[in-house]
Amino acid sequence: MKKLISFIIICTLGLSLSAQDPAGPPPQAGGQQMKQTPDIFIPLETNNTSLIFRVNNRDGRLYQSWLGPKPGSIDNLRQTRDAGHSAYATFGTDNLFEPAIRATHNDGNPSLELKYINHEVENIRPDVTLTRIFLKDPQYPFVVTLFIKTFISEDVIEQWTEIKHDEKKPVTIFNYASSMLHFDAEKYWLTQFHGDWAEEMKLQESWLTAGIKILDTKLGTRAHMYQTPVFMLSLNEKSDENNGEVIAGTLGWSGNFRFLFEIDEKGSLRVISGINPFASEYSLEPGKVFKTPSMIFTYSAKGKGQASRNLHRWAIKYGVLDGTGSRLTLLNNWEATGFSFDEKKLTGILDDTKKLGLDVFLLDDGWFANKYPRNNDRAGLGDWQENKSKLPNGLGYLVKEAGNKGVKFGIWIEPEMVNPKSELYETHPDWILKLPNRPEHYYRNQLVLDLTNPKVQEFVYNVVDGMLAANPGIAFIKWDCNRMMTNAYSVYLKDKQSHLYVDYVNSLYSVLDRLRQKYPHLPIMLCSGGGGRVDYGALKYFTEFWASDNTDALERIYIQWGYSHFFPAISVCNHVTSWGKQSLKFRTDVAMMGKMGYDIEVEKMTENELKFSQNAIADYNRIKEIIYTGDLYRLVSPYDENRAVLMYVNDSGSRAVLFGYTLNVRYGETFNRVKLQGLDRGKTYKVQEINVSDEGRRGPGMGPGMSESGRSYTGEYLMNVGLNIGSATPLTSVVYELTE
Numbered sequence: 194m195k196k197l198i199s200f201i202i203i204c205t206l207g208l209s210l211s212a213q214d215p216a217g218p219p220p221q222a223g224g225q226q227m228k229q230t231p232d233i234f235i236p237l238e239t240n241n242t243s244l245i246f247r248v249n250n251r252d253g254r255l256y257q258s259w260l261g262p263k264p265g266s267i268d269n270l271r272q273t274r275d276a277g278h279s280a281y282a283t284f285g286t287d288n289l290f291e292p293a294i295r296a297t298h299n300d301g302n303p304s305l306e307l308k309y310i311n312h313e314v315e316n317i318r319p320d321v322t323l324t325r326i327f328l329k330d331p332q333y334p335f336v337v338t339l340f341i342k343t344f345i346s347e348d349v350i351e352q353w354t355e356i357k358h359d360e361k362k363p364v365t366i367f368n369y370a371s372s373m374l375h376f377d378a379e380k381y382w383l384t385q386f387h388g389d390w391a392e393e394m395k396l397q398e399s400w401l402t403a404g405i406k407i408l409d410t411k412l413g414t415r416a417h418m419y420q421t422p423v424f425m426l427s428l429n430e431k432s433d434e435n436n437g438e439v440i441a442g443t444l445g446w447s448g449n450f451r452f453l454f455e456i457d458e459k460g461s462l463r464v465i466s467g468i469n470p471f472a473s474e475y476s477l478e479p480g481k482v483f484k485t486p487s488m489i490f491t492y493s494a495k496g497k498g499q500a501s502r503n504l505h506r507w508a509i510k511y512g513v514l515d516g517t518g519s520r521l522t523l524l525n526n527w528e529a530t531g532f533s534f535d536e537k538k539l540t541g542i543l544d545d546t547k548k549l550g551l552d553v554f555l556l557d558d559g560w561f562a563n564k565y566p567r568n569n570d571r572a573g574l575g576d577w578q579e580n581k582s583k584l585p586n587g588l589g590y591l592v593k594e595a596g597n598k599g600v601k602f603g604i605w606i607e608p609e610m611v612n613p614k615s616e617l618y619e620t621h622p623d624w625i626l627k628l629p630n631r632p633e634h635y636y637r638n639q640l641v642l643d644l645t646n647p648k649v650q651e652f653v654y655n656v657v658d659g660m661l662a663a664n665p666g667i668a669f670i671k672w673d674c675n676r677m678m679t680n681a682y683s684v685y686l687k688d689k690q691s692h693l694y695v696d697y698v699n700s701l702y703s704v705l706d707r708l709r710q711k712y713p714h715l716p717i718m719l720c721s722g723g724g725g726r727v728d729y730g731a732l733k734y735f736t737e738f739w740a741s742d743n744t745d746a747l748e749r750i751y752i753q754w755g756y757s758h759f760f761p762a763i764s765v766c767n768h769v770t771s772w773g774k775q776s777l778k779f780r781t782d783v784a785m786m787g788k789m790g791y792d793i794e795v796e797k798m799t800e801n802e803l804k805f806s807q808n809a810i811a812d813y814n815r816i817k818e819i820i821y822t823g824d825l826y827r828l829v830s831p832y833d834e835n836r837a838v839l840m841y842v843n844d845s846g847s848r849a850v851l852f853g854y855t856l857n858v859r860y861g862e863t864f865n866r867v868k869l870q871g872l873d874r875g876k877t878y879k880v881q882e883i884n885v886s887d888e889g890r891r892g893p894g895m896g897p898g899m900s901e902s903g904r905s906y907t908g909e910y911l912m913n914v915g916l917n918i919g920s921a922t923p924l925t926s927v928v929y930e931l932t933e
């Protein structure tokens with residue numbers, strides 16, 4: 194039952210407006226000012242962070258009074274004047290900078306004024322609190338509710354907004370941020386994660402200067418490809434893994450997003466996060482609620498490492514579907530076979546799945562369509578019937594065969610898309626997003642279905658539900674989305690074309706909601722031409738995501754390193770493939786730092802390689818719990834040195850796994866010892882090397898005799914003195930299991 198722990202109602206005071214918050218310290222004794230009710234403070238707290246709002250009783254507006262480490266008592270805040278930053282700045286009255294919200298009322302008045310009405314605080318779990326702050330335009334029946342959820346133990350805050358009005362006609366909203374945060378620091382350093390197909394999550398840090406910096410996308414169907422909906426912001430000084438003040442933020446929205454960073458004339462920074470307002474003005478009907486996606490952020494006073502650990506802990510509990518559960522290891526056939534396979538070949542791969550010791554075989558693209566068979570990416574998308582020549586006995590046969598062999602069966606789909614060469618295109622041209630009077634524009638030879646149309650939603654739902662109903666043994670799905678929107682126009686939306694970007698994503702969520710009601714725990718991998726749709730809006734429906742189509746183990750280290758800043762290892766799928774030229778050991782060690790899987794031609798493996806992989810998979814099953822739910826410590830960044838080192842430590846500090854990769858070696862280069870982190874100083878750990886292989890081991894000078902394997906050290910020693918990690922040979926690696 195909902196338990197309201199406090200509920201405060203304050204009447205709006207219709208006082209004059211001013212550009213600056215007129216609040217100052219409370220009137221001094223003997224001063225001339227009239228006695229008045231004090232400002233209301235709304236403190237939102239986690240274990241180590243406070244976000245504090247203040248209602249100024251002179252103008253009735255809401256301000257952000259503080260964001261950062263806990264300031265102690267509110268009374269101290271009362272005595273000092275905060276900078277008077279509007280908590281949710283509007284457009285049209287006196288705000289001179291970027292607004293959080295902009296609306297034109299039904300009578301044409303383009304201004305919005307928001308005054309505090311009341312707020313309520315609800316304990317929704319013992320360590321999760323939800324605060325609603327109600328704001329209203331004094332002249333119009335237009336209400337904005339700020340929602341702030343605090344995850345107390347994880348030090349994470351989630352914020353979103355609801356907009357509603359009862360005006361006579363629709364109101365157009367142009368900007369509708371999820372959150373607006375303010376900072377007053379000497380300097381601001383922004384870390385962004387940008388990229389492209391097969392180059393996801395490249396980390397870049399820059400100093401923010403006066404004016405506006407925007408990170409955004411306009412891709413429509415996916416959050417990113419060029420820019421991921423995440424950022425880290427360091428205050429005052431550049432932060433590193435262990436030092437400095439950092440905000441790490443991410444928007445839970447699988448479409449166009451925008452983070453706007455604006456430094457004003459006084460050096461204050463406002464960060465406005467939400468759906469990208471670009472070409473997306475929304476006509477809001479009276480009585481309807483416009484709900485923004487969630488902005489999720491954490492504050493760390495101990496550098497980027499702690500910020501990531503906060504987000505990971507939050508994500509496994511609340512952000513990723515079944516984040517505290519386990520995961521299936523899988524053998525995928527995409528890189529091994531592409532589109533060329535038949536039933537016999539697949540039956541052989543089922544055997545390989547078992548032989549390697551993996552849980553599930555995942556059949557990728559190319560299994561469907563008959564009139565226009567899906568033998569390449571130019572045809573068949575949209576026609577979700579088994580291809581009779583490749584699979585004469587249907588999916589059912591493969592599901593059954595998998596069961597007979599003691600493995601599970603999974604399948605790839607891309608239900609939001611269509612090839613022009615398909616029966617779906619021929620039958621339902623009006624279900625496809627395409628501009629009238631313009632040529633169709635293809636990306637990977639395909640078009641996007643118009644999910645805003647309820648009939649298309651029904652179709653997409655039935656593609657999945659129909660397949661699962663016919664084959665209840667299907668144990669895993671990979672849901673792909675291989676293109677963005679271009680030349681897009683929705684027949685269904687008629688004169689509301691500017692709703693397309695927003696409605697598409699909400700329609701996708703409603704299909705996923707419906708599917709999740711019926712199949713709450715079916716593991717589904719989120720994929721979008723690699724990692725083009727990785728965000729916490731989608732991840733509440735997905736158990737994991739495909740991080741990139743780039744499986745070259747060297748390049749992959751950087752990609753996985755990038756994701757690790759915001760997403761927990763349990764959600765990041767890494768496959769051992771034949772793409773890279775590194776040794777099998779190196780490729781295995783790289784895949785192991787997250788959710789390991791395979792996409793490799795098993796029949797081409799040597800005896801040694803097979804044995805190595807079988808052992809690696811067995812070892813992985815023993816240690817994966819530590820990787821999935823342990824605390825991550827990034828020890829040496831591949832951006833700083835010719836090696837990358839990271840480790841995971843379990844909750845009790847009794848077990849850990851360390852990964853060390855030598856990337857390149859210059860002549861005569863030596864590496865410093867690496868001090869471990871997160872261990873219990875008083876405990877003694879046995880250091881055991883796993884994934885030991887003769888082939889491509891760790892290179893000369895680091896033969897078996899030099900390994901730390903089999904030695905025992907105290908936590909104190911490991912953290913103060915450290916281990917030698919790195920070798921004289923490029924592209925070599927080591928994995929240590931540490932056990933108390």
Ligand code: DGJ
Pocket residue numbers: 527557558605673675720721722723739741742
């Ligand atoms: C893009 C994905 O990222 C790949 O893993 C693969 O599933 C292909 N699509 C199939 O078309």
